Amino acid sequence: MRTGDTDALARTRSHGFSLVELMVSIALGLVLLSSLVALFVDTSRTSREMARASSMIESGRFAIQVLENDLIHAGFWGTHVPAFDDLTLKSAPDPAQTPDAVLPACLTYDETTWAGQQKNLVGIAVQAYGTVPAECGPAAGPVLNARADSDVLVVRHAETCKPGEGNCAADAAGEMYFQASRCASDPAAYTLATGALTLRAKDCATVAEKRRLVSNVYYVRSYSVSPADGVPTLVRSPFGLKGGVLGNQAPDALVEGVEAIRVELGIDSLSETGAPVDYSAAVLWQDPDGKTIAVNRGDGVPDGEWARCGAGCAPGQLVNATVARIYVLARARERTPGHRDLKTYQLGSAPSVCSTASVDVACASRTLDPEYKRHVFSATVRLVNVAGRRETPS
Numbered sequence: 001m002r003t004g005d006t007d008a009l010a011r012t013r014s015h016g017f018s019l020v021e022l023m024v025s026i027a028l029g030l031v032l033l034s035s036l037v038a039l040f041v042d043t044s045r046t047s048r049e050m051a052r053a054s055s056m057i058e059s060g061r062f063a064i065q066v067l068e069n070d071l072i073h074a075g076f077w078g079t080h081v082p083a084f085d086d087l088t089l090k091s092a093p094d095p096a097q098t099p100d101a102v103l104p105a106c107l108t109y110d111e112t113t114w115a116g117q118q119k120n121l122v123g124i125a126v127q128a129y130g131t132v133p134a135e136c137g138p139a140a141g142p143v144l145n146a147r148a149d150s151d152v153l154v155v156r157h158a159e160t161c162k163p164g165e166g167n168c169a170a171d172a173a174g175e176m177y178f179q180a181s182r183c184a185s186d187p188a189a190y191t192l193a194t195g196a197l198t199l200r201a202k203d204c205a206t207v208a209e210k211r212r213l214v215s216n217v218y219y220v221r222s223y224s225v226s227p228a229d230g231v232p233t234l235v236r237s238p239f240g241l242k243g244g245v246l247g248n249q250a251p252d253a254l255v256e257g258v259e260a261i262r263v264e265l266g267i268d269s270l271s272e273t274g275a276p277v278d279y280s281a282a283v284l285w286q287d288p289d290g291k292t293i294a295v296n297r298g299d300g301v302p303d304g305e306w307a308r309c310g311a312g313c314a315p316g317q318l319v320n321a322t323v324a325r326i327y328v329l330a331r332a333r334e335r336t337p338g339h340r341d342l343k344t345y346q347l348g349s350a351p352s353v354c355s356t357a358s359v360d361v362a363c364a365s366r367t368l369d370p371e372y373k374r375h376v377f378s379a380t381v382r383l384v385n386v387a388g389r390r391e392t393p394s
Contacts, residue, residue: 057375063261072383074126075157077157082097083189100120124318125321126153126321126324129152136217153326156215159213175212176192179209181199232258233256256333259329262326263324265307266305266322267321271297277298297390298320300391305317307321323382325380325381327350328378330376353366
C-alpha cells in the first residue's frame with residue numbers, strides 16, 4: 001500500500017463521533033443536567049423554607065422583646081410610690097389616692113375629668129382586653145383593623161429619662177408630664193399636667209424633675225402598610241401630642257408577621273401570711289419590730305390567680321397585678337405551597353385558634369390561612385416596679 005493511501009485511511013477512521021456515541025453523550029449530559037437542576041431546585045426550596053422559618057422566629061422573638069421591655073417599666077413613676085403600696089406609711093392610705101376604677105384603654109385628654117382620674121392612671125400600670133374596647137374602636141379611637149382572637153394591651157408609666165436626655169424627646173409645650181414631689185410641704189404628692197409644674201425637690205426650693213407620660217396601647221392589625229398587603233402586624237398607639245390633639249395617636253407598625261397576642265395577669269391578692277390584701281387599713285406587721293412580714297399587704301408574688309381579661313379586668317385585680325404572662329403567635333411572611341396547617345394554637349387560657357383547614361372540634365375559631373407555617377412564643381414578665389414595692393427584707 002502506498003504511503004498516500006495509508007494517510008487517507010487514517011484520516012477517515014479518526015473523523016468525529018459516531019451517531020451512537022453522540023446519542024449516548026447527549027443522554028449522559030441530560031442526566032447530569034437534570035440532576036443539577038433538581039439539586040438547584042431542592043437547594044432553593046430549602047433556602048426559602050429556612051428564610052421563612054428565620055423570619056417567623058425573628059418576628060416572634062422581637063415581638064416578645066418589645067412587649068417585655070415596656071412591661072418591665074410598667075408602674076414606674078420616678079420617686080413616687082402610690083400610697084396604697086407604700087409600706088412605710090404609718091396610717092391607712094387615703095381612699096382618694098387608692099384606685100377605684102379602670103381608665104379607658106385609649107386616652108383623650110380632658111382637663112375637666114383628668115384630675116379625678118390621676119389615682120387610677122398612676123395606680124394601675126397594666127390593662128388587658130380580650131376584645132377591642134369601645135373607646136378604642138373605629139368610631140372613637142385609634143385601634144383600627146384589629147385582628148380577631150387577639151388581645152389589646154395597655155402599659156403605663158413615666159418616661160425612664162428626663163426631657164432632652166438620652167433618647168427622650170425635648171421638653172414640648174402641650175405634652176403631658178408627670179412630676180413627683182419630695183417636699184413635705186407641697187400641696188400634692190404628684191401631678192400630671194400639661195402646663196407649668198411647680199412641685200419641689202427634697203430641698204423644697206428646686207423644682208422637681210418631670211417625665212413624659214407613657215401610655216402605650218398594643219394590638220395586632222390585619223395589615224402592615226396598607227390593607228392590600230394583608231400582613232398581620234403588631235402595632236403600638238402611643239399617648240402624646242399630635243396635630244393639637246393630646247391622646248393616644250394613630251398606631252405605629254412594630255413587628256410584621258404577628259397574628260395574635262394574648263395576655264394573662266398574675267394577681268398578688270394575698271400577703272405572705274395568706275391573709276387577703278386590705279388597703280382600707282394601715283399596714284399591719286406580723287413582727288412590729290422587724291417589719292419584715294406585712295399581714296394585710298401583698299408580697300409581690302402571684303397567688304395562683306391568673307386573670308384573663310375579657311372586656312377588661314376589675315380594678316382590684318389590676319391594682320394587684322405583679323406579673324404578666326404574654327403569648328405571641330407568629331407566622332412566616334410567605335406561604336409555603338402545599339403546606340396545610342392543621343394545628344390548634346392554645347395561647348394560655350384564651351379560646352384556641354386554628355386554620356380554616358383544621359378539623360379540631362375544640363377550636364373556638366378558624367381564622368388562620370393554612371398555607372402559612374406558625375409558632376407560639378411566650379414569656380413571663382415580672383412587673384418589677386409594682387412587685388418590688390411590696391417586697392420586704394427577709
